[in-house]
Structure formats: C-alpha cells, structure tokens
Amino acid sequence: MRDLKHVGYYIILIVFILIFIPLLIIGGIGEGIKIPGVFNKFTIPIERVEREEPDKKDITIKMFDVKKGKIVDIELEEYVAGVIAAEMPVSFNIEALKAQAIAARTFVLANKIELGGGGCNKHQGADVCSDVHCQAWISKEDRLKLWDARLAVDNWNKIVEAVNSTKGIVITYNNQIARHIKYHSTSGGKTENSLYVFGYQEPYLVSVESPYEDEAPNYTTKVVMSKKEFINRIKTLNSAVKISEKGLATQVKILDWTEGGRVNRIKVGDKEFTGIDIRWAMGLKSAAFSIKIDTKNVTFTVKGYGHGVGMSQWGANEMGKRGKKYDEIIKHYYRGVELNSIEEVMKNK
Numbered sequence: 001m002r003d004l005k006h007v008g009y010y011i012i013l014i015v016f017i018l019i020f021i022p023l024l025i026i027g028g029i030g031e032g033i034k035i036p037g038v039f040n041k042f043t044i045p046i047e048r049v050e051r052e053e054p055d056k057k058d059i060t061i062k063m064f065d066v067k068k069g070k071i072v073d074i075e076l077e078e079y080v081a082g083v084i085a086a087e088m089p090v091s092f093n094i095e096a097l098k099a100q101a102i103a104a105r106t107f108v109l110a111n112k113i114e115l116g117g118g119g120c121n122k123h124q125g126a127d128v129c130s131d132v133h134c135q136a137w138i139s140k141e142d143r144l145k146l147w148d149a150r151l152a153v154d155n156w157n158k159i160v161e162a163v164n165s166t167k168g169i170v171i172t173y174n175n176q177i178a179r180h181i182k183y184h185s186t187s188g189g190k191t192e193n194s195l196y197v198f199g200y201q202e203p204y205l206v207s208v209e210s211p212y213e214d215e216a217p218n219y220t221t222k223v224v225m226s227k228k229e230f231i232n233r234i235k236t237l238n239s240a241v242k243i244s245e246k247g248l249a250t251q252v253k254i255l256d257w258t259e260g261g262r263v264n265r266i267k268v269g270d271k272e273f274t275g276i277d278i279r280w281a282m283g284l285k286s287a288a289f290s291i292k293i294d295t296k297n298v299t300f301t302v303k304g305y306g307h308g309v310g311m312s313q314w315g316a317n318e319m320g321k322r323g324k325k326y327d328e329i330i331k332h333y334y335r336g337v338e339l340n341s342i343e344e345v346m347k348n349k
C-alpha cells in the first residue's frame with residue numbers, strides 16, 4: 001500500500017511539473033482552463049471541501065417536523081446529522097460527536113415503527129418528532145444560519161464527518177438494537193440508573209462515574225427563591241400540603257438518594273415528593289440538589305443538567321479530549337453494549 005502511495009505521489013509530481021508549471025509560466029491558469037482530476041487534486045488541500053450531505057443509507061425516517069407541523073420523510077443519515085446539530089455543540093471533540101451520532105441513530109431505529117418500534121407517542125404515525133420530546137433536530141439550512149457565517153461550512157462538515165465515519169453503526173445489547181438509548185447534557189459527576197428516572201431497568205443504563213465534567217457550564221448552579229415562592233411552587237405539586245413559612249427548615253427533609261446521587265424522595269410539610277417532582281416545580285437543572293433554608297430564602301445548589309441517564313455529553317467531550325475514541329465513550333456510558341452495523345442487527349432479527 002505504502003509503495004503504491006509513493007508511486008501515486010511521483011505521478012502527481014511529474015504531472016505537476018509537466019502541466020502545471022508550464023501553464024503558470026505562460027500564464028494559462030485562469031478561469032477558462034480546467035484540468036479535471038489533476039487540477040482538483042491540487043486544490044483540495046488549499047480550498048475547503050464542501051460535503052453537501054451525509055452519505056445515504058437508504059432508510060427513511062418518518063419525522064414529525066414541529067416547525068412544519070407535519071410528518072416528513074427524511075433519510076436516516078441526514079436525520080442523524082440534524083440531531084447532532086441540535087443536540088450537541090459543534091465545538092465538542094469529534095469523538096463525542098461520533099458517539100452522539102451513534103446514540104441518535106440507535107434511538108431513531110429503535111423507535112422506527114416499521115422495525116417494530118413504538119414511534120413518537122405525541123404524533124401518531126411518526127417514528128420520531130423533531131422536538132426534545134424525542135430528539136431535537138434542526139435542518140441544515142436553519143443550522144447554518146445560526147452559526148457565524150465564517151465558520152458555518154466547516155462546522156457542518158465536522159458534523160458530516162461524525163455521521164459518515166460512523167455510518168450505519170448502532171448500539172446493540174444481546175445482538176439486538178438497544179431500545180432505550182438515553183443521553184443528557186451534564187451528569188454532575190455520576191450518571192443515573194434508569195429505574196429512578198424512567199421506572200424501568202436496562203442493564204446498560206446503570207449509574208457510572210463521569211469524571212472531568214467540571215468545565216461544563218452547568219456543572220454547579222444555584223437557584224434562590226423566597227420562602228413564599230417555595231411554598232407556592234410546592235402547592236403546584238399538591239395543593240393540600242400543610243406547610244408554613246415559620247420554621248420552614250424543619251419541615252423540609254431529604255429522605256433518601258438514588259444510586260447516582262440524586263434526590264430520590266423528599267418530605268415537604270406533611271407530603272412526600274420525588275426529587276424529579278421538585279426539580280420541575282422549582283425549575284432546577286437536575287434532581288441532584290441540596291437545599292439550604294435561612295431566615296429569608298430557600299437556596300438550591302444543583303449539580304449537572306438533565307435526567308442523568310446514559311451518556312453525559314460533557315463527559316463524552318472530556319473523554320474525547322483525553323484521547324478516548326467514540327467506541328470507548330459509548331461503552332463507558334452504556335455498560336455491556338456492542339457496536340454493530342444495521343445490516344448485522346437485521347440479520348439477527
């Protein structure tokens with residue numbers, strides 16, 4: 001192979017000397033002169049390579065496009081590119097983008113009605129919707145407009161590279177496509193067992209360490225509110241709760257934590273709530289919170305962003321930056337899984 005490559009270089013060099021230099025000398029390279037093949041070889045490293053669309057896989061996804069308000073047919077790999085563009089910052093390490101591509105592809109194929117999936121339960125007849133309800137998706141056109149114009153094409157090409165270099169690869173467990181591939185922004189140090197969040201157990205959705213996330217913008221956040229506001233919000237969960245501002249600190253108690261270190265159950269007044277209930281009622285970024293109540297305010301200190309199940313995107317980025325490849329990232333966050341081609345999975349069906 002190496003020798004053949006060298007021969008190739010020599011041929012290019014000779015062609016360069018024979019054609020390109022004389023043309024330069026006579027000033028012949030202008031708009032009108034095209035040397036197909038040879039000329040392109042010289043321009044590739046200098047000019048930007050524009051890859052229009054990801055390679056096709058000939059699998060069509062029925063996506064409910066929330067912007068258009070209807071179901072549209074979209075080619076699988078094009079769909080995957082749109083999910084990466086919407087779900088992960090393009091500045092992330094390429095290995096994290098590849099892991100995201102595989103997670104997005106696995107999710108949509110597991111949901112595809114034609115393949116026995118349940119589809120999007122919000123929009124009948126659709127495999128997925130383009131909203132965060134399933135996986136956020138954005139069109140190439142819309143995405144390009146949102147980026148700095150000078151970087152837009154390079155950004156898109158980076159996404160296409162992540163899609164094409166993992167083309168057709170999906171996550172499997174026991175030779176079957178993994179049915180519940182979940183991911184989130186920032187775990188805060190430890191991911192969550194799916195049982196605590198979604199009420200079902202998957203062997204590959206267990207709690208794992210997710211180090212190096214400290215640089216994530218939502219690694220730690222604080223939410224401060226008055227005691228009155230706190231009580232009002234608790235009442236949106238249960239209007240019958242008996243609670244008063246006076247001595248509030250003694251009326252709030254975290255009862256236990258989940259495997260991933262999030263609040264599992266909490267007693268507020270005379271009622272019990274889940275950490276997830278409190279997360280939504282109080283507008284917290286995750287259920288990994290602690291509470292401090294002083295004479296005036298209730299302060300939540302929150303770790304991470306999202307439900308915490310499956311791959312942490314910020315954790316994946318940091319793993320990539322530390323030299324881990326996409327398969328190592330996937331196998332870290334989804335325990336006991338394998339990566340397989342779609343064709344391989346179909347054979348085992």
Ligand SMILES: [Zn+2]
Pocket residue numbers: 120121122123128129130131133134135
């Ligand atoms: Zn949906």
